[in-house]
Amino acid sequence: MFIFYYSTCSPFPALLAAISHCHPAISLGQAWAQALRWQRANSPLGKEALLIERFGQTSERDTVYLMSAAVPQPLLLRTLNSLAGLMKDRCGKELFLPAGPLPLWSGADGNAGVRPKEAFWKEIKALVEQTRLRVELIKKR
Amino acid sequence: MIIIFQCYGGTHTSVAAASIYLKRLPRRRVPQLSDLLALPYFDRVDRNEIGTLYYVGCDRSDNPVFVLGSGRWGAQIRALLTRLTSMQQQGRTFLLHNDRDDAVAVIDCFPTITGAVRLGGFLSRRLGLVAIGRPLVGLGILRAYHRFVELVESFEKDPGPYLL
Numbered sequence A: 001m002f003i004f005y006y007s008t009c010s011p012f013p014a015l016l017a018a019i020s021h022c023h024p025a026i027s028l029g030q031a032w033a034q035a036l037r038w039q040r041a042n043s044p045l046g047k048e049a050l051l052i053e054r055f056g057q058t059s060e061r062d063t064v065y066l067m068s069a070a071v072p073q074p075l076l077l078r079t080l081n082s083l084a085g086l087m088k089d090r091c092g093k094e095l096f097l098p099a100g101p102l103p104l105w106s107g108a109d110g111n112a113g114v115r116p117k118e119a120f121w122k123e124i125k126a127l128v129e130q131t132r133l134r135v136e137l138i139k140k141r
Numbered sequence B: 001m002i003i004i005f006q007c008y009g010g011t012h013t014s015v016a017a018a019s020i021y022l023k024r025l026p027r028r029r030v031p032q033l034s035d036l037l038a039l040p041y042f043d044r045v046d047r048n049e050i051g052t053l054y055y056v057g058c059d060r061s062d063n064p065v066f067v068l069g070s071g072r073w074g075a076q077i078r079a080l081l082t083r084l085t086s087m088q089q090q091g092r093t094f095l096l097h098n099d100r101d102d103a104v105a106v107i108d109c110f111p112t113i114t115g116a117v118r119l120g121g122f123l124s125r126r127l128g129l130v131a132i133g134r135p136l137v138g139l140g141i142l143r144a145y146h147r148f149v150e151l152v153e154s155f156e157k158d159p160g161p162y163l164l
Helices: A013-023 A028-042 A073-093 A117-139 B013-021 B033-037 B071-089 B114-128 B130-143 B147-156
Strands: A002-008 A051-056 A063-069 A097-098 B002-007 B052-058 B063-071 B105-106
Touching: A002 A013, A013 A028, A013 A063, A013 B052, A028 A051, A028 A117, A028 B052, A051 B071, A063 B071, A073 A097, A073 B052, A073 B071, A073 B147, A097 B013, B002 B013, B002 B071, B013 B052, B013 B063, B013 B147, B033 B130, B063 B147, B071 B105, B114 B130, B130 B147
Parallel strands: A002 A063, A002 A097, B002 B063, B002 B105
Antiparallel strands: A051 A063, B052 B063
8 A cells, every 4th residue: 555645845744754654663853863864865945846755665565655745735635535535446445545634844844843843743643643543444444 | 547627626617628528518509507507516616625526427438527626736736646647657556547548637727717707716615605606607607618618629639738
């Protein structure tokens, strides 16, 4: 299964979610540092830039993708969910899962903004856990 | 092939164009306002539903036809869908093109929009003034009806430029 983490205008929240999903035991500090490194190496220039990148694989062999663009999360998630439903109808199985919504990142990329890092990380972890449960449920069907 | 008519709200111009394509509306004459207003999804998709794909029927080749609202992010959504579909072409197993019939065409209906459609849509969908907004949108579409027919016929003639 393909799991998509999408965040608006900055890949940073999606990146943290992807890291957390692929490395469940990782600490906030390690995840933050890894996200910064990844972003420096891969992130496109500008908030409007479109990013779709394969991030890695989970221990359950699901593939995690990162997406970022200027499109608001609810709108894009509705489109992706519609597509996922369509593909399920056509293929008979659920191929991909758009995960979200992720919390908005108020600070500059990689720098702590108004939202404290710990609170932000907790929200990310909760969303990742929800996504894991959804994947588990889909696989049980 | 999956055919998607895309516009701002997914409820006016895309519905009209899709209905012409599906032969629910005539091509050689301008339909009655009542025909337009009676179409499924016409001026009936709310702002908080923008982004949802709505199935509107199948064409003669049994291709499913959808309407999609993308707000002012139509180009970005198309770019994103293009990237998603091209990922399989790069050798990664991925969605959409699961067999050779699963191409996706997106027809951008934004160029057909007129001032009356924009104003009517705003009154009906944003302000909730349906009694004024809905007929105004309808009249705006009927006044520019030839543009819709041209768009649909251009797609039918050569779907190539519309394929993702």
